[in-house]
Amino acid sequence: MGRMKFWTVGLPFLVTLGVGAYGLHFFQENRYIYSNVKKTSKRAVFLKEDVKSQGIEVIPQKSLPEIYQVYRETTDFDNWENVRGPRPFEDNSEYLDQKQKREIEREKLRERVKSLPNKSKAVNVAAAAVAQGGGQGGQKASVDEALVQQIAALGFDRSAAERALFHTGNTSADAAVSWLLDHPNDDGEWESADDSEQDSSDYAEMLAQASAGYKMVFAVNTALKMGLGKTAAQVGHATLGLYRALLDKGDAGSAALSAWDCAGETKIVVKADSDDQLIQLQHSARELGIPSYLVRDAGRTQIAAGSITVLSVFGPAAEVDKITGQLKLV
Structure with missing residues (x-):
């Protein structure tokens, strides 16, 4: 009789108690999560309003690939204005x-x-x-x-x-x-x-x-349509790579760098149409005995791994012009 009562009364009671406890826990957990989401949403709205008040355009919520695609389609990479100096709301009185x-x-x-x-x-x-x-x-x-x-x-x-x-x-x-x-x-x-x-x-x-004049020229692969920040980073890689290569040449490389420094460290950025053109330019530099450095991107952002982004060339101005003189400025 006692066993029968357990199965008919006790077990249903325990099941009801367990389900109720789990349901209460589930409700509290979701309530906590929803509360955090609600707080985050309020903060996001406040942040957007604050950014708008500073005159900065707020892009509607999109995925990163969508934002990048819109940026590539709407940005003119050939005709952009390099704005220097502080923005209107920045204080640079100390400087x-x-x-x-x-x-x-x-x-x-x-x-x-x-x-x-x-x-x-x-x-x-x-x-x-x-x-x-x-x-x-x-x-x-x-x-x-x-x-x-x-x-x-x-x-x-x-x-x-x-x-x-x-x-x-x-x-x-x-x-x-x-x-x-x-x-x-x-x-x-x-x-x-x-x-x-x-x-x-x-x-x-x-x-x-030094009196002859040295210069360093960077040919950028415009076919990749890299953003301004990406282009600047790749030119930086090209500068550092070529500089190290010149130091490895010993006294001759150091003397050339000193002459370049005396002449004002002339640096010029030009446009190349494709990676094939960059490879051909490097081949021409090697034939003339001009130091060069070709950058291949690691592919962490914007472009595929192994993409040829920038070619840097260094030497006497007259010799460098034989290689990159026909290219247009960026």
């Missing part, structure tokens, strides 16, 4: 104050340079060394001592003055001071003529290379 102070200091230094006696003896060291056949008796090329004294009188130490004259071709105190102002953190090692083991012919060759 402007610092910039004004730097300009005032530079102007004071330039006025002091102008007040110095004009020394017509400043010579082109490269031309002098070449005319003398690279120096006689193993004499080393040196900077103009009078110019060093003029720069030192402005408060710069001797090492900085010699380094500045070296990088500006020993032309004038004004040019050297301008170089120091433009390179305040350049503490790179440089040996004066008294300590250097490099003879005047090497020095003259470096300055002669």
Whole structure:
């Protein structure tokens, strides 16, 4: 009798109790989830309104592929305006104050340079060394001592003055001071003529290379229709890859990079129509003995893995123009 009562009364009661407990737990769990979703939705609405109030367009909710497709179809990658500077709602007063102070200091230094006696003896060291056949008796090329004294009188130490004259071709105190102002953190090692083991012919060759003019050109594969950020990243890869390749060439690569630095580090970005054209351009560079670097993307964003994005080429301007001179600017 007792067993029969358990099956008819006790078991149904336990089942009802278990189902009720599970149902209550399920209800509470869904209520908690819904509450969080509701809070998130409210926050999203508030965020959209705040962004709109700042003048930023809010794109309707879409998947990332849909957003990217719309961006590719509506963006003119050939004719875009590069807007520099802060947006209307950004405060850059601190930057402007610092910039004004730097300009005032530079102007004071330039006025002091102008007040110095004009020394017509400043010579082109490269031309002098070449005319003398690279120096006689193993004499080393040196900077103009009078110019060093003029720069030192402005408060710069001797090492900085010699380094500045070296990088500006020993032309004038004004040019050297301008170089120091433009390179305040350049503490790179440089040996004066008294300590250097490099003879005047090497020095003259470096300055002669600088006067010839070097440049680095980046040919971008426009067939991929990469976004601006993606293009900038790929050009950065091309720059770093080619720079490392030049350093691997030893003294010759370092001398070419120094000449490029003296000439203002000219960098130009041009358009290429396809990956086949980039491969052909690299082949032409190899035939002329011009250093180059071809970037193949890893395929993490926007484009397929292995896509050829950018070719970077570096060398004397005349030689580089033989390879990329026919391409249009980006």
